[in-house]
Amino acid sequence: MITLTWVYVLAGIAFAAFALFNLIDTANPRRFGNAAFWGLMAVSMWAGDWLGDFGNGLLVLALVAIAGFGGLGKTKADEVPDATKHQRAAKYGNGLFAIALIIPATALAGTLLFKQFPALFDVKQVTLISLALGVLLALAVGHVWLRAVPALPLSQGRRLMDSVGWAAILPQMLASLGAVFALAGVGDVVGGVIQQAIPAGSLAGAVVAFGLGMALFTMIMGNAFAAFPVMIAAIGMPLLIKQYDGDPAIICAIGMLAGFCGTLMTPMAANFNLVPAALLELKDENAVVKTQIATAVPLLVVNIALIYFLAFR
């Protein structure tokens, strides 16, 4: 059966290639740091299930040590001149879009198709499996039609990966921090503090505290999933659902979306907010967060109002 393990093997190959291209790149003064960082990511993808929890923990500490103390650099090698790109763009035309669309098209088709074959594919992971398949297909088409040498995608992919840098592992790091917080019982303590802060007997006060709390705690944790159980235990369940008899489906569904408004406003949600700033080569790494605030704040107000007016009819 094709499971996520196969995809991890493929991802490990990609990370190992990023590491090797850095290792041989004398144009990057920090090449050994980059090579070690992506090399460890390859080890994590290939051997993570055999390293044990403590071994994985040590691997994470090594990644943090490399990136946290300035061990990662960027190369100037392998840049394709603009003139070459313009020339090739004119030659290959809109066919380039067709190759770019192979990935989403395969992800879509595979998601629908592979679910029909639960014996062959892990049905819970069909989208990620299809995504990986789409990548391989697009590379094959590129190799045949564009005559791209196999090294080209890897050396160019490496440049993009290095421009993302340490932010690439921040989502995994936040998941890990969430696990330590859960083990230490941070959620219960935060819940206790919030309960004391709400004025007694005010439904509006409780709804506002719930919505704002979801957004704020999400901003700190970088993830609405970490905030949700805390806020439900502190306010959602005891006050909104039990005391004021609110509709649990509406409170939960819209409460989560209030948390997503927080995700738009925090650099902690690196994969959504810092990674694109790096990928788009923005000068201000917080430019995406700043742009999103004016959408997130009114939308948070709308969410709080929706809970207040819909859940307590």
Add this chain to the structure above:
Amino acid sequence: MWVLLGIAVIVIGFMLRFNPLLVIVASAAVTGIAAGLDVQAIISAFGKAFNDARYVSIVWIVLPVIGMLEAFGLQERARGLISGLKGATTGRLLAGYLLMRQATAALGLTSVAGHPQTVRPLVAPMAEAAAEKQAGTLNDHQREEVKAFSAATDNVGLFFGEDIFLAIGSILLMKGLLEQYGIILEPFELSIWAIPTAIAAFLIHGFRLWLLDRRLNVQAASTTASDEAA
């Protein structure tokens, strides 16, 4: 109460602009020690969760394809396509992308688009080309603004579309958590309540895109006027 020190570490670490990876490890260490956990238990919990969350990093396998296509001029082609289209504006283009992103995410297709897959190679260059057409020339600040709006539009579309889908992680998290409290709900009963917010998100962000268009057009008008005056 002492476990809250970990949250303080995150807030202070970010304000002092330390590397976030170091801040997270420091926060985990402080929180774990405050809760009386031993160092090995903290490292193990950290490592286990890191390993369980590897699927988040799979998306980077698209980078070689994007890198290959960019070396063959994909961004240049995306710009060329938009400059040739009449009536294409940054705002309309991004509003269309917003709608498409919300719709596909609502069908559970969250990974078909994204910052590495679509925003960097296609959406941002197209938005930039449209803005150049509207405003005449772009200064660095405007270029950054248009690119940042491209990324923001992808996020808004994803966040306020995906919860309409039944089997997305957050819906399953809600269902599981409510079951612990003895409340049994079908995913459909939860996901349907994501629709009002999805509509609001489209209206609010769409309005901001309309304002962006207006700013770009006003500049074009004023530069033409000053050209005529000169």
